[in-house]
Amino acid sequence: MSRAVGSRLGRAIRLDTLRGRLSILLIVVTITPIVLIGFTSYYWMYKGQSEKIVANYQSMVDGQRAAIEKAAATLGSVSQLLVVDGGLGDDIIAYLTAADPVEKTELFRSIDKSLINIAYSNLIVNGLFFFMPDYPSAYQFESAPIKPDLPDTVLRPRPEDVLYRANQLMFLGPHPSALAGHDEPVLSLTRLVEYGAGRSYYMYLEADFGELLRPAGTEAKGAPLNVLTQADGTVMYSDLPEGAEVGQHLDPQSEGLNTFKRFESAGGGGWRLYSLVGLDDFRRELRQWQRQFLLVAALSILVTILAASYIWRMVYHPIQRMNRAIRRFSHDPSAKTAIATKLQEFDMLFASFQSMRERIIDLILEVERKEKRRSELEVEKLMSQINPHFLHNSLNTIQWLAKANGQDEIYNLVKVFTRVLHYNLGKGSMVVTVRDEIVALRDYIELQNVRYDHRFNVSIDCDPRLGETPIPRFVLQPLVENSLYHGLLSEQGDIRVTIRKEGGERLDITVADDGKGMTEARMNELLEGGGRGQGLGIGLQYVKKMLDVHYGGAARLEIDSEPDKGTRIRILVPIRPEGGVLDD
Template sequence: MKRWLDKSLKRKLSLLLVVAAVLPLLATGVVSYRIASLVTEEKGKESGLNTLGQIADKLDFVVNDAENMSIFIIGQKDIQTYLSYQAADVNLFTQNIGFLTNLAFSKKYISNITITSASGYPPLSSTTILRSGLPEVLAQNKEAYESGPKWWSPLYENMTTEGLKRVISLVRPIRNMNNFQTIGTLAISIDEAEIRSYLTSAGWENKGYLLLVDRDGSILSGGNSDWSGRPVSRYLPNIPLPEEGRGTFAYKLNSEQETIFYYALPSLHWKLIGVIPTDIYKAQNKYVLTVTAVAIGIALLFTVALVLFFIQRVTRPLTVLAETMKDINPEGAFPTYEVKSTDEVGLLLHSFNRLYDRIGRLMDQVQKNEAMKKEADILALQAQINPHFLYNTLSSIHWIALMNKDKLISEMVGALSDFLRFSLNKGEDFCSVQQEIAHAQNYAYIMSMRFQEKFDIAFYVDPQLLPLPMLKLLLQPLIENSIMHGIQKKKEKAHIYVHGERQKGAMKFVVEDTGVGIERDKLLDLMSKLRGEEGAKPEPGKSGYGLRNVHHRLLLHYGSETGLRIESEPGAGTRISFTIPITEGTP
């Protein structure tokens, strides 16, 4: 791809302009889609809350109607008379049964109306109840029931002649209209099946479900009748439901993302809860996404076509110029182009004509520079004669010493010869670790002859490092620094240790001595000189010059992660180390 672009300015401009045009369009499409999807989602949520509001209005109507009916029943004269008589009246019993039956029959949502006498008279009921769950519910909620003038029960079951009925009852005491003494209890039971019909008629079964929950978190009714009477936390664990108001929030159930709708009925502390999978909104957004994608696609096609057309018009003169210049012979004469336009292409041709003379002069200058370079190479070759003459002279001295059986002079001259030969190293900057160690050992041997009984030196180098390449002349200046500035000033015999070890993809070398060490102020000054700070540059031959040379060579060849690290304690010695990466060959 990169090569394909590099071969044509037209391709680069086309790609650049197409990208510049496409990205804003795509961004516009994404933003438009996001806004449309958010609007759609908000509309869906608002519609869901409106549905809950309509159901809540129906439930409020049922609750208010039942409470108004209870007041009407309590104030009915025949009811008051039946409950207040000293003995049960059969005629009033029959008359009141008919009254309650007609009243319950007129309200579809009423399952049963029951009046229980405090005097033990036969109860009045609009339906024959074989077994009622109300006494057990009243016993379990005695404190809540007796704390107010009316009380709505949780869901319970009644066994009637029509079968098992699940009901929610409004229970309130009946008091005598004259002395306000309690003479009975009224229970108006609301059929749960009728409430469930309100919930299922909302049409949520295709996408979710609705629940009616009481103040204790128990399900009064829902789309699934098996859930009725059970705690909502069993199906929606840890769901946070505000006590008041209405709204929506996201809820995660079994790794599935749901949207929860809630609508509180403050009069009874009941709550309507709607649950819809969030994927429903995503499905609703497919149409918006399709329309947006089609519109953006058409805009992209027009944009790309226009971009390519204008790029072709702009780059055609440049293409012709490039084809012409491609056939120019660099060794021959450069042609002069006739300038016909004043635009950028015309200015380019005019500049080419002006540069032609300048290029000729530069070619002459290059030829002169090449001649001067060859002359410098010859002088450098001549300068190498002296080192070779020195090698030959040292070799002659070495053999004379051997012939005179002076082993010490022979070994010292041999070490010096090897030392000088390695220093030049044919002009190369890198050597093997083994060669670097041998060079350091030659230097140490020569210095041990000079400073006899002053120090001894030991090398501990991992054999696996010996064939690996490294920058030459790194260890010898460190050993020299230890001898000249650490050991020479010490009266007792000192020791030098040279370590070399492998650390993952790097080699670490340490030169450690037991000399006089470095004072803290001097150590800080030395570190400043190594960093080359202003006013701290050492002079050749002074303390720190060799260390700074090694430090800078490490930085130049291996990067800023290398460099010398110096640690010293006065009277105990100095430790200098550096770490360099392992390379397969000469860097």
């Protein structure tokens, strides 16, 4: 079994076959980056991932430390509002020393209202009260009921209960809340305020310590455990069941801490906050990344093997089929074989071969069709010459019959029409002189005057020196015809045709009327080739085409019109285009 597989694999990777070379090439191209890039970068990726995890946990403990310091600063700021000489403490002293009951009541209400405002404006403060040992009711102005068995150490703390001192402020390490019905650990501030002949009172403020350590989103499984110590290392708060008990000195080398990764952040008063992360939790992210790396490497190798096999079938099988089809063509050129490889490149290659074969046959048939068509064109050419000739002869017969019968008006009309028809259907040059174009235009105007009973007037103003200037044939009549049909359709009016030299190098041909004009949208439509199928569009398209053919981009056609104010069409063409003469 293993020999058969090895023999089959050996045939598959022979270097003298396309399949073997493709397989080896794909394996080398895929495995090499995995080995050289993947494993050489593994160390740096591992190091970067480790540093990222360490930075995240360190950032977390730094944030907790900053939250504690911010809470302590807020408690200190609030206590500053309650001292004597400028703070609420003056009102408290006045309250303590007042003898008038009415005055005392008013002072109590004012102090209580101020304390409520202070508490609501500093949400981090969970509770506050004043302890007045020399007053009959020792606890005054409490924000919530106080525990009846409140330890004396809360107001007169021992050194081991103080997290740190800041001048007259004493910040106590986490201890149960002084408020009744609350046992959560709090960070508190106790401040002694002295007034008058050795008399004094204490103010107390507290903030929820648990909220400072565990903000929203940190209660998930694997969250770090916290230990808070004084500057000398005495534990004041601990989440550990053993190895860091409250009141003991923290020993980083104790067995209870060996299963944790330790992160620490020092506060301004010398105290320290430790964040302990289980080694399994710390390494979980690294192991997850390692598994992903190995999975990608395994998938890359698997994809390489599958890709080599797929490319072999994708390339070699169509080549074999095409080779068999070509061999059949060599024996029987008329044989047709349809091959569908489902690959555009191979299908296009085979289609090109089939198209080349069919094209040869089509070329032979095309030669035969062209020979037959040539004979037909010769007959059509003779007919195209006979039909205008027959039309001219018929018009001449009508003309002389009208003359013989004394119909001079019909005689003159047919004579002019014959000249116009001869000019328009003439087989002469497509390039004429300005003089010839004007003569033909006058004949056309004479015909239209008879049709419209001389309701319009056409004036032609041409510089005599431009009479022999060459221009394309049949460009004036379409422009004048547009003015007649679309400008002066049912009204009397004037049409002015002017031909001048512009700038010494260009010929300026202008046809203007005082008819009903057109909108700017309609002008743009005509200039862009719109109006196809209408008289105005057809005439302008013909003129534009003639200008493009004979002058290219050197000619310009302009339309200037306003509704009810007439239309002005202007043509600017070079008098002497490049080459010296117009192309005919």
